[in-house]
Amino acid sequence: MARPRATRANAFAALLAIALGFAIATQVQQTDQSGLEQLREDELVRILDDVSQEQGRLASDTRELESSRDTLLSGVDSSAEALKSAQERLDTLGILSGTAPATGPGVVITINDPDRKVSAARLLDALQELRDAGAEAVQIGDVRVVANTWFADANGGVEISGRRVDPPYSIKAIGDPATMASAMDIPGGVSESVRGDGATSTVRQADSIEITALHSLQDPRYARPVPAPSK
Template sequence: MVEYTSGTSSWRKAVLRAGRAFTRLPGRRRSGWTLGVPLIAAAAGLLFTMSATVSAGTSLREDRRVALGELISKKEAETQDARMRVDQLRNEIDGLTDALAVGDGPVAQEHARGEGYLSAAGLTAVHGRGLTVRMDDAPNSADDDLTPGAATQDDLVVHQQDVQAVVNALWAGGAEAMTIMNVRVITTTAVQCVGNTLLLDGKRYSPPFVISAIGDPARLQAALDASNGVRAFRDAVRDYGLGYSVTREADIQAPAYQGSVLLRHASVPR
């Protein structure tokens, strides 16, 4: 039985053994195997020793998916706490600003000017007619209906680019306000997917994804029909059984945007 130990002593012994192998049988011609086997053995011993030292008794191929899920859940809880703190501070600032504007003319003037921008920035609740788009993964039973080799599991789920295609088409169709999963989105909102879930303002949402846009229903529908990305998703709906529906709504309620309005980068179009 061969015993491997950590530290430098074991690999030094392996090198010495390899060196002695080179000096054996001085009267005979050495073949390629005679020279190669000791080198391979020495390299293997060195790798085993380094692995034992680095692992320190733990598994080097440990499944980290569980740890990643716990990390995401922890960050979501931290985000929720931070959001509550932000709402509290925002209410305090609004109260102090309103109180100061009562007796200060310049402050009252700037306060009134700022109020005029809130609606355009998506910071006030609005409502009106428009469209609601629903996107969903294919049912699990769809796996049994696929021809072997014709599709993969990725073909059966809604991807980030699919949601982005719908959102961009609705903006292009003149949407005045938009929500995803009843969360107000603005022009700087990023659509991100983690696996088959949607990440929006630090919170995860599972399909079906519901996107509502306030605007002229006819223009919004025409923009969806003209979008190459939306057409590609509708082809997947036809081929793989994903969910897609568009409904006209008489009155869509869009709450005020509650996320951060901090702008980190901007450029002027030329």
């Protein structure tokens, strides 16, 4: 085959590719470096505090699980300990699945939307921020939020899993109050986005709130438990 010739067009294309690659690399490097550099000192301190609190919570959970494991393996009063562990697990699953009421520290978020401009996507963003901040149970209006909860716009309101919710929107979340409140107020976050919609939001931290809305479980249409293997 003939050897390719170094024409002016080929040289120009090569220079263009090099310049484009350099520009992309420079942009990626600047993006990586500016992720935290653009934040104020108080914002950096708040992020560090949130990370420290989350680390402490995970360490505490790890110690509790290891203690339960050691007690079960020791065989000392194993029946009572196993029953207690099963009941605690059942209570936890009830809260996570939304079939049991929950109480604990958390936040109450109120979104006043007189012009009805806040969309379902905005409420979903708020839910995601709360979950990322460690929310363990959430209620919006009279609807308990669970893993398969869905949101849709509905003529000046929002439909949540088939139930209409009108403003002002009330969101209750159980978890670390300071962490969740900080998550709502991060630059470009939910509070700022809500203001951009022409609405207002308030976040109230509380030592104890109650989430009483319950989720009704439905039998799965397709999924079935895996049969236990025969011995």
